[in-house]
Amino acid sequence: MRTIQKRRTRLGRLIVPTITAIILAYFAVHAQTGGYGLLAKEQLERRIAVRTAALNELKGERERLERRVGMLHDGTLERDMIDEQARRALNVVTADEIVILN
Numbered sequence: 001m002r003t004i005q006k007r008r009t010r011l012g013r014l015i016v017p018t019i020t021a022i023i024l025a026y027f028a029v030h031a032q033t034g035g036y037g038l039l040a041k042e043q044l045e046r047r048i049a050v051r052t053a054a055l056n057e058l059k060g061e062r063e064r065l066e067r068r069v070g071m072l073h074d075g076t077l078e079r080d081m082i083d084e085q086a087r088r089a090l091n092v093v094t095a096d097e098i099v100i101l102n
Contacts, residue, residue: 071081
């Protein structure tokens with residue numbers, strides 16, 4: 001003989017799947033819009049692209065400055081470079097020179 005201790009209802013059968021669906025929906029929403037989600041990844045990639053462009057620009061300027069400094073080292077002193085730097089620092093020109101402001 002069989003005894004039934006508890007009757008299962010239709011609502012009781014849906015509780016676990018409903019809770020599971022709610023939890024999955026929660027994680028899906030946060031995977032899309034959360035701080036480390038897909039939208040945040042796109043923003044991070046844009047910031048990386050901007051910073052990479054700025055880095056490349058700074059590297060180019062550094063190379064240019066290193067070339068100019070290389071011309072001022074001992075043993076490779078170029079008179080024109082020294083003269084140009086001195087005139088610029090002292091703000092001096094001769095009577096026969098033309099000044100072009102840039």
